[in-house]
Amino acid sequence: MLLSVQDIHVYYGAIHAVKGVSFDVDKGEIVTLIGANGAGKSTVLNTVSGLLHPRSGSILFQDESIVSVAPNKIVGRGLAQCPEGRRIFAQMTVEENLEMGAYTRPASSIEQNIAHVYDLFPRLKERRRQIGGTLSGGEQQMLAMGRALMSEPKLLMLDEPSMGLAPILVEQIFAIIDELHASGSTILLVEQNAQMALQVADRAYVMESGQITLSGTGSELLNSDSIKKAYLGG
Amino acid sequence: MKQTNTSIRIPMPVRYLINAALIVLLWFILSSLMRSGAITNYWTGIIIMIGINIILAVSLNVATGYLGQLPLGHAGFMAVGAYAGGIFMRAVPVQEFLRAGNAGASVPYILIALLISALTAGIFGLIIGIPALRLRGDYLAIITLGFGEIIRVVLTNIDSVLGFDFTFGSAGLKRIPKYSSFTLVFICVVLTCFIIHTVMKSRHGRAILSIRENEIASESVGVNTTYYKTFAFVLSAMLAGVAGCLYAGYIGSLYPSTFKFMKSIEILVMVVLGGMGSMLGSVLSATVLTVLPELLRSVADYRMVAYSLALVIMMIFRPKGLMGSYDFSLSHLLEKGLCAVRLLFGRKSSEKKGESRE
Numbered sequence: 001m002l003l004s005v006q007d008i009h010v011y012y013g014a015i016h017a018v019k020g021v022s023f024d025v026d027k028g029e030i031v032t033l034i035g036a037n038g039a040g041k042s043t044v045l046n047t048v049s050g051l052l053h054p055r056s057g058s059i060l061f062q063d064e065s066i067v068s069v070a071p072n073k074i075v076g077r078g079l080a081q082c083p084e085g086r087r088i089f090a091q092m093t094v095e096e097n098l099e100m101g102a103y104t105r106p107a108s109s110i111e112q113n114i115a116h117v118y119d120l121f122p123r124l125k126e127r128r129r130q131i132g133g134t135l136s137g138g139e140q141q142m143l144a145m146g147r148a149l150m151s152e153p154k155l156l157m158l159d160e161p162s163m164g165l166a167p168i169l170v171e172q173i174f175a176i177i178d179e180l181h182a183s184g185s186t187i188l189l190v191e192q193n194a195q196m197a198l199q200v201a202d203r204a205y206v207m208e209s210g211q212i213t214l215s216g217t218g219s220e221l222l223n224s225d226s227i228k229k230a231y232l233g234g
Numbered sequence: 235m236k237q238t239n240t241s242i243r244i245p246m247p248v249r250y251l252i253n254a255a256l257i258v259l260l261w262f263i264l265s266s267l268m269r270s271g272a273i274t275n276y277w278t279g280i281i282i283m284i285g286i287n288i289i290l291a292v293s294l295n296v297a298t299g300y301l302g303q304l305p306l307g308h309a310g311f312m313a314v315g316a317y318a319g320g321i322f323m324r325a326v327p328v329q330e331f332l333r334a335g336n337a338g339a340s341v342p343y344i345l346i347a348l349l350i351s352a353l354t355a356g357i358f359g360l361i362i363g364i365p366a367l368r369l370r371g372d373y374l375a376i377i378t379l380g381f382g383e384i385i386r387v388v389l390t391n392i393d394s395v396l397g398f399d400f401t402f403g404s405a406g407l408k409r410i411p412k413y414s415s416f417t418l419v420f421i422c423v424v425l426t427c428f429i430i431h432t433v434m435k436s437r438h439g440r441a442i443l444s445i446r447e448n449e450i451a452s453e454s455v456g457v458n459t460t461y462y463k464t465f466a467f468v469l470s471a472m473l474a475g476v477a478g479c480l481y482a483g484y485i486g487s488l489y490p491s492t493f494k495f496m497k498s499i500e501i502l503v504m505v506v507l508g509g510m511g512s513m514l515g516s517v518l519s520a521t522v523l524t525v526l527p528e529l530l531r532s533v534a535d536y537r538m539v540a541y542s543l544a545l546v547i548m549m550i551f552r553p554k555g556l557m558g559s560y561d562f563s564l565s566h567l568l569e570k571g572l573c574a575v576r577l578l579f580g581r582k583s584s585e586k587k588g589e590s591r592e
Contacts, residue, residue: 051450075455087451100455103441
């Protein structure tokens with residue numbers, strides 16, 4: 001198991017946001033956590049990346065506990081998060097944003113990784129000298145994903161990559177996720193767009209008010225009646 | 235980073251040499267003008283104050299412009315540095331050296347004083363920075379403001395607590411040897427700018443900038459944000475301490491009331507006016523805002539009005555400050571000049587522009 005989360009409980013003050021969530025991600029898989037607003041998906045992701053701390057439970061990455069490891073050290077171990085709402089460095093150029101993504105990597109690897117990101121996102125290459133904040137929403141999402149890839153992650157965590165994007169851009173982003181998957185990357189995807197997420201995912205977990213209520217392969221859930229009713233509209 | 239192929243690049247060591255030569259030239263011109271009397275003592279004093287204010291503004295700019303926080307207690311760090319340096323210099327026999335015209339013998343003491351000031355202010359920066367930097371925005375502003383005031387009150391009252399004369403309270407710490415010569419201040423200004431420039435161009439500088447841009451993203455790419463926030467804050471405090479030490483050695487007597495809240499605001503105004511995150515801006519506006527009140531002395535009654543008016547007009551027409559976040563690079567200018575010359579003389583540039591800027 002690349003990542004194994006066991007029975008984590010996360011609190012915001014007195015609010016019990018995540019109530020005993022367990023899941024795991026194997027090498028080469030795309031695993032998705034889907035669910036409605038406030039289900040606790042992003043909380044889980046932020047806990048894995050070290051921004052939040054679970055009150056109990058264990059998180060093993062490559063068989064080592066990362067529960068009390070600082071977020072910056074977790075990135076160094078090969079776990080990159082592409083945060084919700086893109087959060088690019090607005091006043092840096094596209095290329096500088098990507099260079100920041102390689103912050104934990106030796107300088108010698110930067111050039112090669114940038115070339116790799118430009119292959120995936122030719123759009124970013126066109127705009128590499130442009131200031132990040134002036135990019136369109138879709139381009140910013142690509143930049144945020146590219147930046148996360150710069151750290152050569154063993155596991156890439158994407159938090160709502162489709163948020164606020166036009167349907168055509170959502171398709172593009174998911175096509176890229178598929179491409180990453182095909183090239184062997186491991187991805188943990190948090191999404192509200194259940195339809196899209198289930199189509200690309202190997203396995204999926206459904207979250208509801210802090211708990212996992214359903215799990216299965218992507219296609220299983222895509223065809224499940226309860227999922228259809230709850231998330232896919234009919 | 236790749237550059238477009240058409241430009242001329244001046245290699246790094248040459249750039250440093252050009253800059254160093256110009257700095258020495260500037261020092262030489264100013265100091266010979268002072269020696270010949272073309273710059274009067276009055277103006278020499280103003281130039282020294284400009285230097286001190288440049289250090290203050292440039293160091294505050296690290297915390298505001300580059301790190302993106304809003305500390306309002308910069309005068310507090312300056313006060314710590316000033317008193318640390320002043321008390322030390324009174325305790326050592328520098329006064330006698332200076333009086334005997336033996337300035338050379340006082341140099342080691344001056345260096346120690348600067349070091350003590352920087353370290354003391356740095357320690358205070360660390361003590362206040364660790365809790366304060368957990369907050370942001372208004373909260374950080376208020377806690378640092380409170381800190382600045384605490385320093386001032388402590389300096390006023392600590393003697394009665396200690397039971398012996400240490401800071402001499404509001405009567406003032408007097409008879410500090412006047413060791414801040416023009417050359418000393420000049421060297422400190424150059425070193426300060428050099429240190430900040432070098433730090434900001436390094437990987438550490440990028441990390442600090444990324445915190446300003448987006449703290450969450452910065453954390454998610456693996457920057458240790460707590461460390462770098464504290465680092466920038468302490469650096470800023472240490473340099474303010476140096477400025478304080480120079481101030482003590484220039485003015486000769488220190489009063490806690492000098493380091494009131496308004497002093498912090500004054501420094502902040504320099505930074506904002508110059509443009510947050512622009513070192514050149516801070517240098518320029520520190521110069522202008524030191525000279526302006528002096529020039530306006532003839533209209534004494536109205537000078538604060540004119541001064542504030544200048545600020546208001548400034549903020550209307552250049553809301554991002556004099557220089558915005560633009561930073562001047564002489565070598566860049568030279569490179570552009572050389573390019574123009576090459577084009578003029580029609581030497582065909584063998585390379586073509588690879589891509590359009592779009």
